[in-house]
Amino acid sequence: MRKRLLEIYQRLLDTYGAQSWWPGESPFEVIVGAILTQSVAWSNVEKAIAALQQSDLLTPGKLAQAPIEEIAVLIRPCLYYNEKAKKLKAFSSFLEDRYSNNLSSLLSLDISCLRQELLSVWGIGEETADAIILYAAKKPSFVVDTYTRRILQRLGIIEEKSAYAGIRNLVMESLPADVPLYNEYHALLVRHGKERCRSRRPVCKGCPLSTLCKVSDGVAP
């Protein structure tokens, strides 16, 4: 499995080049981005982050104090803005109550404790937690998103209804626990997914993974 996953990685890297992913001036900004990007393209998140920055709300203390309505107006481009305003507030309040706004002390926990803490926050699910661990805490926790699932499924590596934990474990048990590798792999899967697996019908012609794929040409499983 290790060989297979590395082969996929190498082909994607050769095709798309390094993605140098997840821009963010600070770990806190990365976390805000991780919450805002739930089910939405990053381009929309950038607008919201810029608006929060402009209103000087991009720090844990200030976000925790701001009314949900004020946050919601600023993050409108991000879809489900009322929900996400609550989620940002929930995380900020958690950070204030449990860590006195000391983000570093939260992020310095070991992966399993950090993951447990993050999952206890309303609005943070497995994918968002892993994105925060990988991109904000810079610790090796593989992120399984829609594209990861779809692509690995089409390659015949996972079952259609594989659970999140099963997919994550499979990858993490097969690959070395390496932050740059996990970072780049996730970014490449999203890039590839956007270009070729956006809809139910994959674009198989000229696909760098076509010879590894069990899906027949042009037909969705």
Place this chain on the structure above:
DNA sequence: GCCCAGGTGGGTA
């Protein structure tokens, strides 16, 4: 006008 994006939580059987 229609489809779908880098999900999560809550409700129901």
Place this chain on the structure above:
DNA sequence: TACCCACATGGG
């Protein structure tokens, strides 16, 4: 456990 639904903008 396994579904189903709400959330509700913007770009192709």
